[in-house]
Amino acid sequence: MARELTHPAAADVSLDAVLAALADPVRRTILAQLARGHDDQACIAFELPVSKSTSTHHFRVLREAGLITQRYEGTAILNALRTDDVEARFPGLVSSVIEAERRARSDGGASAAR
Amino acid sequence: MARELTHPAAADVSLDAVLAALADPVRRTILAQLARGHDDQACIAFELPVSKSTSTHHFRVLREAGLITQRYEGTAILNALRTDDVEARFPGLVSSVIEAERRARSDGGASAAR
DNA sequence: ACCGTTGTACGACGCACGTCGTACGAGCCT
DNA sequence: AGGCTCGTACGACGTGCGTCGTACAACGGT
Numbered sequence: 001m002a003r004e005l006t007h008p009a010a011a012d013v014s015l016d017a018v019l020a021a022l023a024d025p026v027r028r029t030i031l032a033q034l035a036r037g038h039d040d041q042a043c044i045a046f047e048l049p050v051s052k053s054t055s056t057h058h059f060r061v062l063r064e065a066g067l068i069t070q071r072y073e074g075t076a077i078l079n080a081l082r083t084d085d086v087e088a089r090f091p092g093l094v095s096s097v098i099e100a101e102r103r104a105r106s107d108g109g110a111s112a113a114r
Numbered sequence: 115m116a117r118e119l120t121h122p123a124a125a126d127v128s129l130d131a132v133l134a135a136l137a138d139p140v141r142r143t144i145l146a147q148l149a150r151g152h153d154d155q156a157c158i159a160f161e162l163p164v165s166k167s168t169s170t171h172h173f174r175v176l177r178e179a180g181l182i183t184q185r186y187e188g189t190a191i192l193n194a195l196r197t198d199d200v201e202a203r204f205p206g207l208v209s210s211v212i213e214a215e216r217r218a219r220s221d222g223g224a225s226a227a228r
Numbered sequence: 229a230c231c232g233t234t235g236t237a238c239g240a241c242g243c244a245c246g247t248c249g250t251a252c253g254a255g256c257c258t
Numbered sequence: 259a260g261g262c263t264c265g266t267a268c269g270a271c272g273t274g275c276g277t278c279g280t281a282c283a284a285c286g287g288t
Binding site for chain 1: 233236238
Binding site: 174 | 262263264265266267268
């Protein structure tokens with residue numbers, strides 16, 4: 001059957017959706033790891049402090065916000081950043097968030113929050 | 115008496131709080147207008163599609179996230195961006211969001227969202 | 229053919245957030 | 259002193275979101 005993942009067109013990526021997606025720490029973790037490692041990491045490869053279904057949920061939010069692409073490879077799904085599209089639409093936004101996230105992670109991090 | 119507004123120290127500004135604050139369109143409207151006009155605009159000067167109490171709430175969130183400073187001037191409160199502090203901590207983040215917000219506003223805006 | 233792997237669908241639940249109205253406080257002006 | 263303006267405090271309410279578990283679907287290997 002289908003096995004089709006719906007991605008928004010580059011022009012349809014909304015600031016609202018992107019910022020809402022970036023607001024969650026789990027999703028930022030995913031993005032940071034995706035930016036750090038090579039592309040095409042399966043969802044399984046991420047160490048997330050949530051259940052499998054929650055994981056699926058977060059990946060879907062990221063995809064529907066236009067931040068990542070997903071494609072099937074057997075039963076697994078390979079994830080990749082949509083760096084080009086997003087940077088073209090919101091220059092500097094996602095990259096600065098990822099950079100900040102990575103630094104906050106390696107840092108002692110003055111205050112953790114939430 | 116007090117009349118003291120509590121602001122977080124520059125080092126205590128957390129990525130989580132900043133992104134959570136940026137996730138709301140009303141608060142981005144405030145930031146964009148603050149960036150556009152001069153500093154020291156009173157809360158009243160903002161045309162927001164919400165009630166007065168909700169307005170207060172959003173300004174407080176922005177202040178406690180470390181994105182703006184507020185100081186009393188009579189009964190009014192003057193607002194200003196904390197550009198320096200925030201840019202030092204998360205380079206490029208807020209500026210890119212404000213830029214994107216402004217463009218999305220003047221733009222036709224492909225899709226509105228929410 | 230079977231089973232394991234990988235991810236999805238579907239409720240369900242609880243909490244946090246955006247929203248509001250009303251009542252109040254603090255300061256200015258006449 | 260009195261009234262006006264600007265903002266806050268305090269509930270209250272609805273909804274959306276993050277979370278989970280269970281059941282299921284698609285694909286690959288043995």
